Amino acid sequence: MTFTDELRAEADGYWSAILDHPMVRRLGDGTLEEAPFRHWVRQDYVYLIEYSRLFALGAAKAPDLERMGRFATLLESTVNTEMDLHRSYAAEFGIDEDELAATNPSPTTRGYTDFLVRTASHGTFGDLVAALLPCMWGFNETGTRLAARGVPEHEQYAAWIEMYAGEEFTELTTWCKDLMNEVAAEASDAERDRYRDLFGISAQYEYLFWDAAWEREGWPL
Secondary structure (H helix, E strand, C coil): CCHHHHHHHHHHHHHHHHHHCHHHHHHHHCCCCHHHHHHHHHHHHHHHHHHHHHHHHHHHHCCCHHHHHHHHHHHHHHHHHHHHHHHHHHHCCCCCHHHHHCCCCCHHHHHHHHHHHHHHHHCCHHHHHHHHHHHHHHHHHHHHHHHHHCCCCCHHHHHHHHHHHCHHHHHHHHHHHHHHHHHHHCCCHHHHHHHHHHHHHHHHHHHHHHHHHHHCCCCCC
């Protein structure tokens, strides 16, 4: 049994909770009002900037050239391709580049990204992979499970589901899970326990990220 097989039951609890969230349910059936989703799009743009730093740190901490190259490729594609795609997608909701750039991270976005970057900066390569995995795995599971229920008529919501359920993102998720298994196979029991804890924190932040968008969370003062 691989490490991600061991995580599977716990992970399913997180992914099911996300799928049961009203924002995700309504995204899936096409009835979600666009205001909370616009909030999500803006916050996700800020998140992607910090997420890119994980790939840079992953390349720096990678124990071999093959993994270094993969993280370097992910950094380049995120900064130079995915960010452009995100800006184009945001424009379909009436959010221009200036508005995206001016987005103030919500408390949840700030907490999540600070946790990820701190873990990647001060932890081991394995710690970085464990904290990184829930984002890819969670989005892939959410997209796949929503797609299985039927794609909504709302064009932009359908595009979101199809992207994260699609073959390319599924392959990326599989790569990250395989990487986690490789790292965990060489780890001590104490390291594997730490990986579980880091995975769980990131997975809970994934849920909170949806909830913060649903509530259109902001700073109180």
